[in-house]
Amino acid sequence: MSEPLIQCRSLTRTYTRGTETITPLERLDLDVMPGEFLALMGPSGSGKTTLLNLIAGIDRPTSGTLHIGGIDVGGLSRSRLADWRSRAVGYIFQLYNLVPVLTAYENVELPLLLHRMSGADRHSRVAAALDLVGITDRADHYPRQLSGGQEQRVAIARAIVADPAILVADEPTGDLDKASAAAIMELLGRLSREAGKTLIMVSHDPACAAHAGRILHLDKGRLVEHAAATVGAAGVTT
Amino acid sequence: MQTLPFTYSARNLGRSRLRLLLSVMGSAMVVLLVLAAGGFVRGMTTGLERTGDEANVMIVGIGSEESIERSEIPASVASLLDASVPGLRTAFGTTFVSPEVQVQLPVVAGAGSPEGRLVLVRGVTPTALLVHSQCQIAQGHWPRSGHNEILVGQLAHTKLGVSAAALAVGSTVNIDGRDWIVSGRLAAPRSVIDAEIWMPLADLKEATRRLTDSCVIATLGTGPGAAEFADVAAFARQRLDLEITAMTESSYYARLAGFFAPVRAVVWITAGLIGLGGVFGGLNTMYAAFASRVRELGMLQCLGFRRSAIVLSMLQESCLATASGALLASAAAVFFLDGVAVQFSMGAFGLLIDAPALLVGLGAGLLLGLLGTIAPAYRCLKLPISESLKSI
Ligand SMILES: Nc1ncnc2c1ncn2[C@@H]1O[C@H](COP(=O)(O)OP(=O)(O)O)[C@@H](O)[C@H]1O
Numbered sequence: 317m318s319e320p321l322i323q324c325r326s327l328t329r330t331y332t333r334g335t336e337t338i339t340p341l342e343r344l345d346l347d348v349m350p351g352e353f354l355a356l357m358g359p360s361g362s363g364k365t366t367l368l369n370l371i372a373g374i375d376r377p378t379s380g381t382l383h384i385g386g387i388d389v390g391g392l393s394r395s396r397l398a399d400w401r402s403r404a405v406g407y408i409f410q411l412y413n414l415v416p417v418l419t420a421y422e423n424v425e426l427p428l429l430l431h432r433m434s435g436a437d438r439h440s441r442v443a444a445a446l447d448l449v450g451i452t453d454r455a456d457h458y459p460r461q462l463s464g465g466q467e468q469r470v471a472i473a474r475a476i477v478a479d480p481a482i483l484v485a486d487e488p489t490g491d492l493d494k495a496s497a498a499a500i501m502e503l504l505g506r507l508s509r510e511a512g513k514t515l516i517m518v519s520h521d522p523a524c525a526a527h528a529g530r531i532l533h534l535d536k537g538r539l540v541e542h543a544a545a546t547v548g549a550a551g552v553t554t
Numbered sequence: 555m556q557t558l559p560f561t562y563s564a565r566n567l568g569r570s571r572l573r574l575l576l577s578v579m580g581s582a583m584v585v586l587l588v589l590a591a592g593g594f595v596r597g598m599t600t601g602l603e604r605t606g607d608e609a610n611v612m613i614v615g616i617g618s619e620e621s622i623e624r625s626e627i628p629a630s631v632a633s634l635l636d637a638s639v640p641g642l643r644t645a646f647g648t649t650f651v652s653p654e655v656q657v658q659l660p661v662v663a664g665a666g667s668p669e670g671r672l673v674l675v676r677g678v679t680p681t682a683l684l685v686h687s688q689c690q691i692a693q694g695h696w697p698r699s700g701h702n703e704i705l706v707g708q709l710a711h712t713k714l715g716v717s718a719a720a721l722a723v724g725s726t727v728n729i730d731g732r733d734w735i736v737s738g739r740l741a742a743p744r745s746v747i748d749a750e751i752w753m754p755l756a757d758l759k760e761a762t763r764r765l766t767d768s769c770v771i772a773t774l775g776t777g778p779g780a781a782e783f784a785d786v787a788a789f790a791r792q793r794l795d796l797e798i799t800a801m802t803e804s805s806y807y808a809r810l811a812g813f814f815a816p817v818r819a820v821v822w823i824t825a826g827l828i829g830l831g832g833v834f835g836g837l838n839t840m841y842a843a844f845a846s847r848v849r850e851l852g853m854l855q856c857l858g859f860r861r862s863a864i865v866l867s868m869l870q871e872s873c874l875a876t877a878s879g880a881l882l883a884s885a886a887a888v889f890f891l892d893g894v895a896v897q898f899s900m901g902a903f904g905l906l907i908d909a910p911a912l913l914v915g916l917g918a919g920l921l922l923g924l925l926g927t928i929a930p931a932y933r934c935l936k937l938p939i940s941e942s943l944k945s946i
């Protein structure tokens with residue numbers, strides 16, 4: 317049995333607004349093994365995005381610890397955290413967040429500009445990522461010339477191009493029709509199985525969550541056991 | 555620091571045509587204004603500087619060093635100087651010694667104001683053209699004494715507020731109640747003499763009923779045996795009876811230029827204030843532009859780009875727009891502002907859009923981009939990344 321890649325211990329995030337304190341995440345314990353595909357479900361406002369942002373290193377815990385690959389992510393300085401993110405995590409957004417003035421190719425190339433490498437090396441990596449998501453023929457297109465499903469493919473290519481161990485996805489199919497959503501889920505499943513990525517995905521859709529190896533339910537900032545959900549964990553249904 | 559590609563900044567400009575137009579045109583207006591102010595100041599300063607010649611010495615009455623128009627010296631000073639100080643410049647047996655009367659007189663010409671405007675009238679002898687080497691007769695002939703003839707400078711019409719045609723050769727000009735005929739046009743580019751009226755010394759003395767000169771201007775010789783300023787100064791000191799003093803012509807005009815320093819300061823301050831208005835206008839456009847991109851800025855930080863890299867990219871973007879405006883303004887200034895005549899109490903001068911003025915203009919354009927970006931960039935980047943990503 318290997319070590320967990322992600323270790324949350326008593327992870328808490330609170331916001332104070334005036335005298336009011338909101339606790340979207342409360343004393344959460346969670347281990348995620350390398351290569352695991354984890355789906356987070358739960359009602360709106362239950363703290364799913366908050367947890368995802370903590371794991372992605374764009375937010376910091378108020379208390380508790382978060383270790384990822386042995387690194388105390390919560391203790392990194394702002395700039396170290398940015399460097400860590402650029403190497404360790406790929407973020408996939410519900411609304412893709414592609415830069416409209418850059419082509420698909422240039423969007424995918426963006427994360428690589430943060431790393432020292434030759435132009436040829438960069439080119440081959442971008443080409444490989446575009447190929448993996450099946451969008452090579454649209455490399456010169458601008459986001460407005462792509463469908464939602466294609467945009468999300470480009471965004472996934474951008475998330476994997478620097479070869480991070482962890483991918484986080486916040487409702488990646490939330491803005492897509494059923495067919496495109498299924499195709500995106502198939503792609504994410506492939507990334508988990510074939511590329512060995514550790515994947516944490518927030519989704520409302522049980523059909524999407526079913527692609528995951530494990531499903532967790534959040535409610536009011538706490539994990540709740542859901543026997544029914546864990547049963548079909550490994551199954552891939554469409 | 556890993557920077558964002560320049561193409562990102564450049565293409566971001568194309569996101570809103572209207573904003574691009576606003577920032578380019580806004581910057582062009584502000585820079586044009588700064589160039590006008592710069593051209594004014596440069597024109598005025600070089601006008602005064604170029605009038606004064608390093609090699610020229612002026613002799614004026616003691617106590618009148620500040621204003622030649624108040625100075626009165628005996629008419630004999632010119633010949634005494636010629637006889638007493640060897641080593642002044644000569645050509646064709648003539649020493650470069652020019653006795654002059656300088657007086658501001660009301661002049662009426664063409665359709666100008668009937669009361670007339672004060673113009674500097676210089677009574678001169680033909681040696682004036684030797685001493686003032688920057689002056690030439692561009693048209694017509696030297697005024698003959700006793701024929702009521704005058705030379706008018708090329709910018710004199712600006713000073714008088716009339717068209718150039720009103721002072722054409724052959725036209726009549728009324729000076730202090732008496733009519734004179736323009737016999738020629740005097741050209742002294744970029745010098746305040748360009749706005750003066752010259753007439754024979756004897757005629758001006760007769761017309762103003764004075765016996766004294768205002769000053770004597772002499773050019774120092776060159777080479778061995780040449781007179782120095784000290785020699786002329788010594789002559790002035792020794793002739794206590796004449797009550798005269800010597801100074802270099804350039805120091806006189808430098809002092810005049812200093813006298814107008816407050817005017818220049820006011821011009822700069824006005825341009826600065828209007829420029830500041832431009833900055834505040836720019837702040838709004840920039841803020842609107844960046845605010846609509848907050849989610850994208852959050853995504854870039856999420857990828858690992860530093861806020862400094864993002865600010866740099868924003869600066870590139872806005873400076874690209876304002877610099878384009880500045881270039882447009884510079885071209886417009888060179889074509890439409892350079893040489894435009896402005897009148898002031900000393901005479902008139904042309905706006906001078908030269909390299910220093912253009913440099914100031916371009917600097918103003920970049921400063922506009924810089925100031926207009928910092929505050930909006932700060933507002934858009936101070937949000938935590940997780941909140942930026944929620945922005946719509
Ligand atoms: N920056 C913030 N300030 C205050 N409250 C916040 C902030 N971000 C999230 N919250 C609150 O935390 C709770 C959980 O939010 P979130 O993790 O986004 O939920 P979801 O499960 O829908 O993704 C919500 O009640 C939300 O209002």
Ligand SMILES: [Mg+2]
Nearest residue numbers: 364365366486
């Ligand atoms: Mg959410």
